[in-house]
Amino acid sequence: MxxxxxxxxxxxxxxxxxxxxxxxxxxxxxxxxxxxxxxxxxxxxxxxxxxxxxxxxxGKLVVTEGHFAEVLTYKDNKKYLGNLIAFEKKALVIVNADVTVGFDLSLVKYDIDSINKVVNIISIPKEEIKISTDLKYYDTESSRMNEFTGEDYNKIAKIAKVNIAKKIANSPLKKNAKNRLISELSKLLIVTKTMGWKLQYNGEEMDKETDLGLKIKG
Incomplete structure (x- = not known):
């Protein structure tokens, strides 16, 4: 070669x-x-x-419970002959109410962006308020011309629930329920941060529990 x-x-x-x-x-x-x-x-x-x-x-039901009580005086007059004759019926009613304020977190709407590692909470369900009343009647007075009827008892029950609802609005019960809601959602915040993901609420980043609190309570 x-x-x-x-x-x-x-x-x-x-x-x-x-x-x-x-x-x-x-x-x-x-x-x-x-x-x-x-x-x-x-x-x-x-x-x-x-x-x-x-x-x-x-995603579970977060419930805060409360108990309320009040004394209700019910009166009703039935008048005849141009108000010349009146027949009164009245009752003293003790109202005891067990109240629950709950958030069903299984109804939370969210979106997971796995590419950008973002969990976005879209909406949180409104609180559900349940009132269970127990009415006890004392000093009931009526006459044959103005007797207690089912309509009276229904009216008393409605009045009692309205009064209890006002007491709930002026109590810390709703605030306590929202605090429990924030506490539950904070668990999700901890997990996402630990894994290097972000948690948002309607597109706004939640960096700490107070951010969630301001968003939910606001």
């Missing part, structure tokens, strides 16, 4: 070597990208599933 042929063989061998090295590099590069991408996808899927599970754990 002459010098020229040896040179050609050497060049060919060198080119083939570099070609093989380049091919190996490409295989390693795309293999790395494939497995790295797979790991990243798996991590995102795992984080998303974990956050969804935490939302389910938070």
């Amino acid at each position: 002459g010098p020229t042929e040896k040179t050609k063989t050497s060049v060919f061998t060198e080119i083939r070597k570099w070609f093989i090295l380049a091919l190996i590099a490409l295989v390693l590069f795309f293999g790395y990208k494939y497995f790295t991408k797979k790991d990243e996808t798996s991590t995102v899927e795992y984080d998303t599933a974990l956050i969804e599970q935490q939302i389910k754990n938070v």
Whole structure:
């Protein structure tokens, strides 16, 4: 084999070597990208599933209970002959009421952006107020011309509920219920921050519990 042929063989061998090295590099590069991408996808899927599970754990009925009592005096007059004759009926009523203020967190609407790692709370359900009253009648007075009827008892029950509702509005019961709501949602805030995600409420980032409090109470 002459010098020229040896040179050609050497060049060919060198080119083939570099070609093989380049091919190996490409295989390693795309293999790395494939497995790295797979790991990243798996991590995102795992984080998303974990956050969804935490939302389910938070999604329960948060209830604050209270008890109210009042004394109600009911009177009714039935008049005849142009108000010349009147027949009165009256009753002293002791009203005891058990009240619950609750938030059903399973009804919270939210959106999970797994690409940008953001959980956005869209809406929180309004509180549900339930009033259970127990009425006891004392010193009931009536006459055959103006007797107590079912309509009277229904009217008394409605008056009692209206009065209790006013007491609830002036009590800290609703505020306490919202504090419990904020406490439950703060668990989700802790999880998202720990995992490097963000928690938003209607697009506004919630960085700490007080942010949630201002948003919900406001």
